Amino acid sequence: MIPISLEFFPPKTAEGAEKLRLVRQALYALQPEFCSVTFGAGGSTQEGTFATVRAILAENVTAASHISCVGATRETVRAQLATLREMGVGRLVALRGDLPSGYGLGGEFQYASDLVAFIRTETGSQFRIEVAAYPEVHPQARSPATDLQAFATKVRAGANSAITQYFYSAAAYFRFVEEAAALGLQVPVVPGIMPITSSTQLMRFSDACGAEIPRWIRLRLQSFGDDTQSIKDFGLDVVTRLCEELRAGGAPALHFYTMNQSAATLAICARLGLTGILQKT
Numbered sequence: 001m002i003p004i005s006l007e008f009f010p011p012k013t014a015e016g017a018e019k020l021r022l023v024r025q026a027l028y029a030l031q032p033e034f035c036s037v038t039f040g041a042g043g044s045t046q047e048g049t050f051a052t053v054r055a056i057l058a059e060n061v062t063a064a065s066h067i068s069c070v071g072a073t074r075e076t077v078r079a080q081l082a083t084l085r086e087m088g089v090g091r092l093v094a095l096r097g098d099l100p101s102g103y104g105l106g107g108e109f110q111y112a113s114d115l116v117a118f119i120r121t122e123t124g125s126q127f128r129i130e131v132a133a134y135p136e137v138h139p140q141a142r143s144p145a146t147d148l149q150a151f152a153t154k155v156r157a158g159a160n161s162a163i164t165q166y167f168y169s170a171a172a173y174f175r176f177v178e179e180a181a182a183l184g185l186q187v188p189v190v191p192g193i194m195p196i197t198s199s200t201q202l203m204r205f206s207d208a209c210g211a212e213i214p215r216w217i218r219l220r221l222q223s224f225g226d227d228t229q230s231i232k233d234f235g236l237d238v239v240t241r242l243c244e245e246l247r248a249g250g251a252p253a254l255h256f257y258t259m260n261q262s263a264a265t266l267a268i269c270a271r272l273g274l275t276g277i278l279q280k281t
Contacts, residue, residue, distance in 0.1 A: 001273075001274060002247050002251070002252075002253060002254060002272075002274070003033045003252070003253040003254075004030055004032055004033065004253060004254045004255070004256060004269065004274065005032050005033050005034050005035065005036065005064075005163075005190070005253060005254075005255045005256070006027055006030070006032045006034075006035045006036070006255075006256050006258050006265070007035070007036045007037075007038065007192075007255065007256065007257050007258060008020060008023075008024070008035060008036070008037050008038070008052060008258060008260055009037070009038045009045075009259075009260060010037060010038065010045045010048030010049045010051065010052045011048065011052070011260070012048065016260075017051075017052075017055075019260070020052070020260050021055065023258070023260055023261060023262045024055075024056065024059065024061075025059075026262040026266065027258065027262050027265060027266065028059070028061060029266070030265070030266070030269050030274060032061065032062075033062065033253065034061070034062040034063065034064050034091055035056050035061055035062070035063055035064070036063070036064040036065070036066060036091075036093050036130075036255075037049050037052045037053050037056070037063065037064070037065055037066060038066045039065065039066035039067055039068050039095070039097065046080070049065060049066065050065070050083065050084075050087070053065045053084075053087065053089060054087060057087065057088055057089070062090075062091065063089060063091070064089070064091035064092060064093055064128075064130065065084055065089050065091075065092055065093070066092075066093040066095060067080060067081075067084075067092050067093070067094055067095070067115070067119075068094075068095045068096060068097025068115075069094075069095075069096060069097060069107065069109035069112065069114065069115035069118075070096055070097040070107060070109070071097075071107040072107045072108065072109060072115075073107060073108045074108050074118065077109075077115065077118060077119075077122075078122060081119065081122060081123055081127075084127075085123070085126065089127075090126070090127060090128060091127065091128045091129075091130070092119065092127045092128070092129050092130065093129075093130045093131075093132075093163065094112055094115050094116050094119060094129050094130070094131055094154075094159070095112055095115075095131070095132055096109075096111055096112040096115070111150070111153070111154075112131060112132070112154055113150070113153040113154045113156075113157045114157075116129055116131060116154055116157040116158050116159055117157040117158060119158070120157065120158035128160045128161075129158060129159045129160050130159065130160065130161050130162060130163050130190075131151075131154040131155070131159040131161075131162050131163075132162065132163060132164070132165065133151055133162040133163065133164045133165070133176065133180075133189050134147060134151075134164065134165050134176075134210075135164050135165070135167050135169075135172040135173045135175070135176040135191075136165070136167055136169070136172050136210065136211065136212050137210075138150070138165075138210065139209065139210030148176075148179055148180065148183070151180065151185070152180070152183050152185055155180075155185045155187050159187060160187060161187045161188040161189070161190065162187060162188070162189045162190065163190045163192050163255045164176070164189060164190065164191050164192045164255075165192055165209060165210075165211055166192045166193060166194035166211055166257060167191070167192075167211060167212065168211075168212070168213060168214055168217055168238065168239075168242060169212065169214060170242060170245040170246055170249065172212075173189075173191050173246065173251070174249055176189065177189050188252040188253070189252070190251070190252055190253045190254070190255045191246050191251050191254060191255065192255045192256075192257060193239060193242070193243060193254050193255060193256045193257065193268075194211075194239075194257045195235060195236075195239050195256070195257075195258075195259075195261075195264035195265055195268060196217075196221075196231070196232075196234070196235025196236075196238060196239055196264075197231070197232050197235055197259075197261070197263075197264050198228070198231065199221040199222070199224065199231050201259075202221070203218075203221075217238060220234060221234070232264070235264070236264065236267055236268060236271070239264075239268055240268050240271045240272065243268060243272055244272065247272070256268075
């Protein structure tokens with residue numbers, strides 16, 4: 001059975017926190033290897049991130065905290081690492097992060113590889129470090145070759161494994177894995193999976209992060225108009241098939257971007273035979 005992990009973002013209200021608690025309880029039926037919690041630009045959601053990580057740990061589930069370095073100093077990162085160690089966190093997702101609107105350049109780290117190297121210098125092997133990978137090339141990369149080299153630098157700085165940006169082309173993932181292996185990079189590269197439940201949401205996210213939506217998927221989604229059930233049914237078919245291809249091709253695990261919802265991830269995993277629970281989306 002292929003391992004899975006789940007990603008959440010920190011809620012902004014007490015009501016949102018309670019809703020996320022119920023979502024987590026439903027998703028724990030999947031027995032995730034770990035649950036990660038995102039970290040806002042410039043550390044803007046640090047308090048919410050740590051609160052959500054604490055809640056997951058209190059539920060006896062392994063939690064991984066995102067940590068970003070844009071705009072950060074060595075002192076601020078050192079303090080965050082100390083807090084996470086005290087909480088009992090042993091896994092990090094180390095990212096450069098995005099600058100918040102109106103935030104000027106600054107901080108003492110330029111790239112995620114700098115952050116990874118700093119964490120290793122400060123803490124040795126106390127943390128398992130995940131980094132990001134981009135099978136369809138980072139939107140700010142000068143070329144596919146420079147993007148692959150940037151990934152290699154992160155791995156050589158001390159990353160244990162990688163989680164990819166979401167994608168809908170298994171071929172892009174397998175090509176990236178092959179190219180990374182050709183450079184001698186032996187870390188597991190876990191595909192990031194984004195369930196499709198809303199056409200407008202998917203288009204907005206993909207435009208922002210550079211993830212490619214194949215033309216045939218885009219056109220089918222557009223053809224459904226406001227028929228949300230057809231969009232969800234189609235999305236379930238597409239993403240389940242993608243996961244089947246990835247599993248058959250040897251992907252080491254699946255990492256689900258849950259968007260703090262449970263139904264779509266549970267339905268996909270039920271189709272994959274990873275749970276006996278099948279919920280309508």
